[in-house]
Amino acid sequence: MNGPTRTPVAIVGGGPVGLMLALLLDRHGVPSTVFDTAEAPHRTPRGNTHNARTMEHYRRLGIATPIRALGLPGEHPTDIAYFTRYNGHELSRLPLPSRNTRMRRTGRAPATDQTPEPVHRANQMYVERFLAEHVRTRPRITLRLGRTVTGLRQEADRVTLRTEDPAGHVHDVAASYAVGCDGGRSFVRRTLGVHYEGPGSLGQEVLGRRATAAHLRLPTFHRDVMTGTRAWSYWAFNSALAMNLIALNGEDEFFLLTSSADPDRTGPGPLADLVRRAAGTPLPVEVLGHRPWTPGAALVAQRFTFGRVLLAGDAAHLFTPNGGFGMNTGVDDAANLAWKLAGVLHGWGGPGLLASYESERRPIAHRNTTAARELNAALGTVERPAALEEDGPAGTAARERVGDLLRCYGERTHSLGVQLGARYDGSPLVAEDGEPPADSWGTYIPSGVPGGRAPHLWLDSWHGQGSSLFDRFGTGWTLLRLGGRAPDSKPLEAAAQARGMPLTVLDVDLADGRDLYGRDLVLVRPDQHIAWRGDRPPTDPEELMARVTGSVAGTKGAA
Structure with a gap:
């Protein structure tokens, strides 16, 4: 093993937060090196919402337009729709515009319209892939995929990271600063001895306990089952199950989220059967991958700043998915941190500049995790009586009552204050x-x-x-x-x-x-x-x- 290579900033974690931090540092003229254990960007679905503030950060980097081309087709609606079963009764629908409609409205907006970049729906796996490709075009950024960080030592004037490549070769890297953007199981956070604080799972049946996330291919779903107005998010909501299918490409790929399958026991066969039950018809289902997942958490790290080591993204705060606040809060962490690192490294920032990262961002993490958890809890209070699927007067009354509750819940999901109001x-x-x-x-x-x-x-x-x-x-x-x-x-x-x-x-x-x-x-x-x-x-x-x-x-x- 030779002596350590050097980099001004070492970023542990090559997900969207780590890649955005590298790109924002690059914009400020600061080189960085990004390390990630995975040998390629994720090809499994994760977050789906890039809120207005995140899109503004993409715009600063000149990449908002190509990112907006990812995901659903331009005219595909982004409605959130609730059904008893997918071939059954529609309970409620929150109409939301397609990508093209949003941009047409932005083009006609008054001078004081408050964002040049409205929210965009595109799964994180598409955007992460794009960001990784874009990072490779930036000479100041070194991307080390397949490189696992196995050790971290902080000294007065540097942080030394020990890394291991897929062949087992060990490499040391010396950095002026290191940032842990390595997710909810963060090696950096655990090495520092820092724990999350806050409530975990809600314990409710609808996305409030251990759940299953899956990547599906449903080639006939839009053709044979959802023959009416399309949506971005399709809920099946009845007394037997609750399931959310999120359209990924507007054609045949979907992201499944459900608490109606035991994540420790389920497999492709039972998941496919569950989807068919939710659809109410024996449609073809291909399970491309699945994993356990725990919604309902509102966890924030005890500290974000430890001398020359800092935390951002899921390493600093862990969200329930409702509202789409998790990745977006992490991108805003990166925007707050990048200029402060640049100021210190370029010499115009004082000793209080990096210290302010924690005092500014940790309260926002508490604010946003609380908002997401309350949205999740509100969905869990909506009843799912057996009468929802009945055809008589009792069924009609039940559907009207539950539909009204879902409409009220849907209105609460409008979150421009969270997006822009930090x-x-x-x-x-x-x-x-x-x-x-x-x-x-x-x-x-x-x-x-x-x-x-x-x-x-x-x-x-x-x-x-x-x-x-x-x-x-x-x-x-x-x-x-x-x-x-x-x-x-x-x-x-x-x-x-x-x-x-x-x-x-x-x-x-x-x-x-x-x-x-x-x-x-x-x-x-x-x-x-x-x-x-x-x-x-x-x-x-x-x-x-x-x-x-x-x-x-x-x-x-x-x-």
Whole structure:
């Protein structure tokens, strides 16, 4: 074994969070090396929802458009539909637009529409494959698939990782920082002696106890069973079973989630029989793979930051699937962490910059895991009486009652507040000014109060690439001068330059911009969250820049 190879950042885990962290670091000019035990990206289904904030992060990297082409065909509806059985009665349907319809609506949206990138449904296995291919085109990123991390040692100035390749050869890697993005069974977290905290399985029958996830091929499902309006998520919901079939490619591949099969005893044959029972007809079923799975958890690691080692994604928090918050929270972890690592490695970040990662992201993990668990619990309270499948008046009444409950539940799954409303109030990197809007999981209220995501604005009527305010933000910091009458910003620019901060100055003359942000000057962080705002430069611009880069302790007020 030769001496250790070196990398600024070692990323353990090559799933979507690890790959996104590498790509975001690359955008900031920081090389990294990604290690994953698997020799190829996963080819089994996992998460399906890429929420608006995650799509915005993809847009920053220039990959939102190709990712939006993955998954369902452009005109395939993304409805969530509930049936007694798939060839039986439809209980309820939450109509949701196809990919093409969403983008047509975005193209016609008003100037103050709050995201340039609406939610997209594409299974994680497709997106992970795309991200891995994209990573290979980036010279600053080294992707080591089939390389298992077997040891981790932290020293004053480095982290040394011991890795093993498929041939059994051992390689040591020295990194300035290491990030564990290695999932719910994280080697990094366990090596650090850190445990999850929070409630585990709910114990309810519908996705609240140990369950089975499976990858299926159903070649005749859409042709012979679901002959009406298609959906993205098909639920079978009756007294005997509860099952969710998620359309993957809009044709013949599906992702099955069910608590109606014992995950420790089931196999391809029993699973195929269960699907036929749910369908109400003997359709052909091919089980491509299956695994046990435990929904209902809301677990958060005791700590996210340990000197030069940090945790992100499922290694830091573990979700129930309802709401699709898990992977998306992990991608937002990566966005928060990437610029802070870059700031420290490039020399303009102070000692408090990386420490703020835990204080900013751990409360968001608690917020989002709680929201997902409550959604899961709400679904479990919906009754499934035997009368649901009866043809007489009792059956009609039962279906109407349960359908109403499912419609109410469906309305609760709208989660723009969770997607866009994460705030870092109280962070030492944020200069507080004003009262933030009340937190709401379902509703997002744009606000220029520091700590939140910068409100979005379309700058022209075309609504294409380059039309979004976010497209004009710099790779690093952005100083917005709003309303066409902003005061001289030279003191702020000079303070940033003296510290070595990458700063873009952007003039936005539209009145809507000044109205959204509430001040003439706004300092936006590299992760698109607001650090400071004011109608004039602060009396001590150098102190402000020291504060927002983690070089001094924060104080309240805009100075």
